[in-house]
Amino acid sequence: MITFSELGLREELIEAVSKLGFENPMPIQEKVIPFMLSNNRDLVALAQTGTGKTAAFGLPILNLISSETKIQSLILAPTRELCIQISNDLKNYSSLLKGIKIVPVYGGENIVSQFKQLDIPPQILVATPGRLIDLINREKVDLSEIQFLVLDEADEMLNMGFQEDLETILEYTPSSRRTLLFSATMPKEIAKIAKKYMHDAEEIAVGTRNAGADNVEHVYYMVQAANRYLALKRIVDMNPDMHGIVCCRTRQETKEVAEKLMKDGYNADALHGDLSQAQRDTVMNKFRIKNIQVLVATDVAARGLDVSNLTHVINYNLPDDVEVYTHRSGRTGRAGKKGVSCVIIHSRERNKLRDIEKIIKKEFVRKMVPTGMDVCKRQLFHMIDKMENVQVNNEEIDVFMPQISAKLSYLSKEEIISRFVSLEFNRFVDYYKDSEDINIDLKTEKTEKKKKGKKVRLKILYGFKQNATPRSVLGVINEVTQDKSIMIGDIEITNKFTFFDVFEDQADLVLEAFHREASNFKISIAEKSGNKKSSEKSDNISKSKRGDKERNRTKERDNRDYSAKNSSRKKERKPDSRKESQSRPMNNYFDEFVIDVEKPWRKKRR
Numbered sequence: 173m174i175t176f177s178e179l180g181l182r183e184e185l186i187e188a189v190s191k192l193g194f195e196n197p198m199p200i201q202e203k204v205i206p207f208m209l210s211n212n213r214d215l216v217a218l219a220q221t222g223t224g225k226t227a228a229f230g231l232p233i234l235n236l237i238s239s240e241t242k243i244q245s246l247i248l249a250p251t252r253e254l255c256i257q258i259s260n261d262l263k264n265y266s267s268l269l270k271g272i273k274i275v276p277v278y279g280g281e282n283i284v285s286q287f288k289q290l291d292i293p294p295q296i297l298v299a300t301p302g303r304l305i306d307l308i309n310r311e312k313v314d315l316s317e318i319q320f321l322v323l324d325e326a327d328e329m330l331n332m333g334f335q336e337d338l339e340t341i342l343e344y345t346p347s348s349r350r351t352l353l354f355s356a357t358m359p360k361e362i363a364k365i366a367k368k369y370m371h372d373a374e375e376i377a378v379g380t381r382n383a384g385a386d387n388v389e390h391v392y393y394m395v396q397a398a399n400r401y402l403a404l405k406r407i408v409d410m411n412p413d414m415h416g417i418v419c420c421r422t423r424q425e426t427k428e429v430a431e432k433l434m435k436d437g438y439n440a441d442a443l444h445g446d447l448s449q450a451q452r453d454t455v456m457n458k459f460r461i462k463n464i465q466v467l468v469a470t471d472v473a474a475r476g477l478d479v480s481n482l483t484h485v486i487n488y489n490l491p492d493d494v495e496v497y498t499h500r501s502g503r504t505g506r507a508g509k510k511g512v513s514c515v516i517i518h519s520r521e522r523n524k525l526r527d528i529e530k531i532i533k534k535e536f537v538r539k540m541v542p543t544g545m546d547v548c549k550r551q552l553f554h555m556i557d558k559m560e561n562v563q564v565n566n567e568e569i570d571v572f573m574p575q576i577s578a579k580l581s582y583l584s585k586e587e588i589i590s591r592f593v594s595l596e597f598n599r600f601v602d603y604y605k606d607s608e609d610i611n612i613d614l615k616t617e618k619t620e621k622k623k624k625g626k627k628v629r630l631k632i633l634y635g636f637k638q639n640a641t642p643r644s645v646l647g648v649i650n651e652v653t654q655d656k657s658i659m660i661g662d663i664e665i666t667n668k669f670t671f672f673d674v675f676e677d678q679a680d681l682v683l684e685a686f687h688r689e690a691s692n693f694k695i696s697i698a699e700k701s702g703n704k705k706s707s708e709k710s711d712n713i714s715k716s717k718r719g720d721k722e723r724n725r726t727k728e729r730d731n732r733d734y735s736a737k738n739s740s741r742k743k744e745r746k747p748d749s750r751k752e753s754q755s756r757p758m759n760n761y762f763d764e765f766v767i768d769v770e771k772p773w774r775k776k777r778r
């Protein structure tokens with residue numbers, strides 16, 4: 173095995189990393205360090221966090237810069253946390269070098285206090301793009317003598333909308349600089365930046381995934397979209413030792429899911445951009461020390477999370493961008509530990525899973541959402557395990573033992589055990605008593621759909637007068653239901669009303685959603701199961717006719733907090749749902765309709 177001394181680094185650096193316990197270079201360091209020390213070319217490296225990339229660029233840069241007080245190296249990173257982490261790592265590596273200063277600058281912190289640190293320019297500046305632009309505009313930094321520019325987690329910086337800032341910053345640096353770009357993924361935009369701002373760059377890939385990715389098991393659970401939250405709770409209940417994150421797409425969803433979990437007695441909290449930096453730090457610290465078991469987070473907020481040994485990453489929704497999935501799942505299975513990345517999907521999303529499989533080069537395994545009985549059993553044995561392993565504090569408890577024994581003397585051993593166990597177990601048994609299997613059974617789902625005459629025609633108060641078009645109708649339905657698994661059939665628009673078909677078993681979902689979120693649309697059932705007679709009353713009829721199974725489902729649904737703040741939720745979700753309506757998955761039932769709508773539009777274009 174190769175050693176750090178063989179890579180050609182200065183003695184002070186070798187000693188410093190050895191003090192940190194680094195015995196041998198990691199693969200990316202083996203490749204990047206000699207490359208950096210032996211020539212003057214640019215570098216594009218495909219590498220994720222956890223591969224040792226900070227030392228891969230940090231050590232050769234520290235080796236090559238001088239102690240002259242000017243900014244010789246600039247490192248750009250997407251988040252404050254990453255900035256601090258990189259800066260601390262570099263400080264550790266350079267602990268034995270004399271006169272080297274490393275300064276991190278990032279948003280969310282008082283800019284004036286950062287000025288002071290820049291009075292005497294550091295040799296290495298680690299910055300987030302936005303704050304750096306601010307400092308450039310205030311003429312607090314001089315980038316004209318930069319020799320090294322590192323773009324770390326370049327894909328994340330673009331995802332966070334820093335492209336323009338990056339390009340501006342690049343323009344302030346001399347063209348003689350060496351540019352090193354690190355990215356976990358290589359979307360086209362990164363390739364473009366590399367082409368425009370880098371010359372004759374060497375490309376290095378260190379695995380396409382995290383060092384620990386082979387330890388990650390990718391599983392999916394398939395349920396109706398309306399049962400997502402129930403599935404989440406059961407997954408958490410089934411894994412009492414979980415320490416993980418739940419990834420949501422929007423801040424609002426993050427808040428809602430976290431609030432519901434807390435209300436339902438889970439040790440959970442939320443991490444999102446509406447929190448102040450101080451609040452975020454508190455939540456992250458609590459999570460780090462395991463005071464919080466389940467952290468519900470948006471993708472952006474989760475980026476700053478530096479917790480390496482998560483047991484689970486739960487994708488509450490599939491991300492729109494498949495590459496986001498690799499980032500999410502890369503948070504588990506690190507440092508040689510096993511991890512699970514779970515996805516909760518509905519049946520229409522299976523194709524998206526296939527796309528992800530191509531990127532992660534692994535297959536998803538379907539797991540069944542545990543039944544109530546499964547959960548109860550798991551919790552019971554978890555408790556027994558805990559009881560077996562509990563440390564008994566003899567000294568303290570011995571004083572009370574005679575009294576306790578006397579009090580319980582009339583109970584047999586079995587009775588004592590069952591009572592102790594019931595203390596905790598009853599909670600689960602009570603909760604899961606009437607719960608049903610929420611897994612989607614694909615076979616029955618298909619046959620259900622094939623059944624003829626199982627459609628319901630709904631009517632809403634929304635017509636040509638309000639400029640309704642089939643597309644806008646779909647937009648409205650998407651926005652109100654927030655459920656892409658609901659299939660919409662024929663749409664008919666009149667001056668005042670729109671009529672649309674849904675499958676009978678999904679009609680209640682639509683009706684409930686409209687009653688709850690958009691009562692002004694005055695939804696009602698126009699026709700049921702091919703019955704041509706229009707009947708406004710059939711809404712109630714359909715409810716009263718529901719069988720036991722459906723009643724159970726309603727009961728479970730009632731457990732959830734439907735009082736969600738509707739007005740604000742609707743407002744904030746607008747951009748999202750518009751996107752959803754365009755990307756709504758097509759199905760046979762739906763295709764027929766789309767062709768009709770698309771034709772006139774195509775003609776117009778020609």
Ligand code: AMP
Nearest residue numbers: 194196197198221222223224225226227
């Ligand atoms: P990074 O990808 O830079 O975030 O590094 C991931 C982790 O690996 C950090 O905790 C580093 O301190 C650690 N690390 C980096 N290089 C080595 C090495 N050669 N040997 C052991 N640990 C390392």
